[in-house]
Amino acid sequence: EIVAAAEAVLREEAIRAGSLPLAGKHVLITSGPTHEPIDPVRYIANRSSGKQGHALARAAYEAGARVTLVSGPVTLPDPANIHVIHVESASAMLKAVEGSLPADIAIMAAAVADWRVASEGAQKIKKDGTGKPPALELTENPDILATVGHHPDLRPRLLIGFAAETQNLIDNARGKLERKKADWIIANDVSPQTGIMGGDANTIRVVSRDGVEDWPEMDKGEVARRIIARAAEALGAD
């Protein structure tokens, strides 16, 4: 806590000295998985650890921004000096994101569940003795990136989405860029053998209307600092 307080003081000084590129800007970041309840004890989850999203929040803070981090259930500690809103489901995450606008930059790094269970059980679902499993009816979740991208008056000046795929990485990312009205899509291959989901390193491809940029494998902290530096540049050149 002493370290965090000292850090905050030093950052305020750097902001006053004008040396931080995102001073005065609000950066909104989502991170982690969402959990979609099946019944009071069960849920659908995904393997996102929140490491990349939390690293982005840190990097944006270090660049001088006021940061709002909307985080799904992760085992990471809350980053110091950052306003964190904890949510479980995609619906709750959308609400928190909409309530946190306006923002200059939004980076939607959370791995949001595409589907939730259509009718959440009020009681724990039991085996009925027939050996026949219950039907798990799914319904599509709201699309947070698309909702922000199509926002009638509060769309951030720079909107960055993530595409975690196991195949057709670039095609899927290009499709997302258009459909969701994002400025960049950070595409990464999360096939289990890559070790990216849950791991400390990331290999990303930055897809924008200008083309595709391949970045070499880096520590997730370094990926975050470079994305934030690039975002600050883009905002300045806007």
Place this chain on the structure above:
Amino acid sequence: EIVAAAEAVLREEAIRAGSLPLAGKHVLITSGPTHEPIDPVRYIANRSSGKQGHALARAAYEAGARVTLVSGPVTLPDPANIHVIHVESASAMLKAVEGSLPADIAIMAAAVADWRVASEGAQKIKKDGTGKPPALELTENPDILATVGHHPDLRPRLLIGFAAETQNLIDNARGKLERKKADWIIANDVSPQTGIMGGDANTIRVVSRDGVEDWPEMDKGEVARRIIARAAEALGAD
């Protein structure tokens, strides 16, 4: 680590002095949730934290037993001086449990998923643009408690199961006792408002062929010590 080593030495001395009730016994414990994969990035989970199961493993170790802990994915550290086998799915847990027999006492405290996804996707399942969600076909998982209870030659002398329910607690526990050939069922009400799942306290009811015993609310460590003391007694009286 120094503390763990010192603890092990002191325990060896206590075992030699004959003051530990489970010295020379093998206790097998399962703990935590299971994760059942949907595709490479998604899975079905439950809210079990593993706190009660891990506390039981500690208590059995402190009572002098050789302990095998088969743990699903939890955020708890591995307890010191205990052989831990990490698994994800119910199928993997069953394999680890069967491979760990024989045991004098088995306590199946894990919240094992009743169902898994029938055909796990090799690739991340994508929205197909129709807005129609994929069908998630489930199939029944193997029943670990029943498998151990009906084991032809390696059934432990004392077999304890858990029943986490949100309704009909005692009826469900009694049914489990008979169907799965357990000696005791530790029943607890995991309705969200109880705070038991994931929390530090537990209120249990011990269901056996002799009847139902209601225990007052206690810390999960204290629940564990009392269950282990009772188990050691039962084994001695056998």
